[in-house]
Amino acid sequence: MGKAEDTKARIERAALVLFVARSVAETTTREIALAASIAEGTIYRHFPSKEQLALDLFLRHHGALAEALDEAQRPHPGLRAKIEAIVRCYCEWADRDWTLFAYHLLNQHAFLAKVPDDAPNPVAVVHDVIDRAMASGEVPRRDVALSAAAAIGVVLQAATYKIYGRFEGPLAAHVGFFSDAAWAVLSVKAS
């Protein structure tokens, strides 16, 4: 790794940790520099602004996660298997870099509006999978956004609870339950 890239990575990691611990707005560029052991001005050799640094961090993870989820689901034929693949992939991503994951989860509402429309999108992947499953009659038809929200919520809220420290251990330990639960949600019959 080049020296400059190493510096850039250190800035990103320091920023990430502070953004999660406090928040983007409450983290100062001085704190980031201190945590990364560089001068404040150095941040601006690598990023045009604090806001852009925060956005870069989000978008990179957002896009990469979307692609990973899509690749994980693609080879499987039925909805049940696709769900499990998506859930497992998501949980493993979370466990692999929990700080980055928590940052992504807690700052969705701040950055989601700034995701380019054509960029890969984790939510779009899930929507698409559910859409096809409804079309093929694997699960009852229902508003896709509503179904997707309910199914995604099962995993996301559990992850949120883990951020709050309400339970321990890797998320991936519960892939089986999450998959069963998401499947159950999508299988709910129209009343």
Add this chain to the structure above:
Amino acid sequence: MGKAEDTKARIERAALVLFVARSVAETTTREIALAASIAEGTIYRHFPSKEQLALDLFLRHHGALAEALDEAQRPHPGLRAKIEAIVRCYCEWADRDWTLFAYHLLNQHAFLAKVPDDAPNPVAVVHDVIDRAMASGEVPRRDVALSAAAAIGVVLQAATYKIYGRFEGPLAAHVGFFSDAAWAVLSVKAS
């Protein structure tokens, strides 16, 4: 209503709207004053600080919601009916004052740590209900926090989607689906 209380209410409402539109950190006291049609100094006749105003808003809603959920659930005998009562109560609260609801939902992670341990707590109500249902064998035993998170996630993520504008109409229109889905999640058998 006294004039002073009216002023206080106007400050709270103006702050709420701005806190949701931007965020607490990005909303200035000047903006709040402008939106409430009062002088900036007046805010400090009613609140010791901007942060305390934000916290007050959160805690009042948090406590009242917890009590409402508890009262809604109490008269019903079985888990199935308790779930529906809780879901309906929650959705109706959301629909009744969407701005306040969105504020509460989007700022949980910022304020949850500051809720007094003995204060009424929406999450504790749900935990308790699930706990009893597991004890009586209505649903399979499992880590309560995990079950609660998954069940709560169904409704919360849907609500979040509504905040993002991904679907329209009142939340309460989907009480049936949410209840069925939460019940299905809690009924998932141990694998």
Add this chain to the structure above:
DNA sequence: ACTAATTATGTGAGCGCTTACTCACTCATG
């Protein structure tokens, strides 16, 4: 291979600006 020139990277004091909050004052009410 050596040097000179150019560019990339790192530094931190300091700038302009915004912020939350204060306070001396006015006014309305009982």
Add this chain to the structure above:
DNA sequence: CATGAGTGAGTAAGCGCTCACATAATTAGT
């Protein structure tokens, strides 16, 4: 005339960001 409510210019502190300078890395010229 005592008190509580409202005012808004003012203040100190903190913010993101810049820039003149130092140094390291890369390239060009001979």
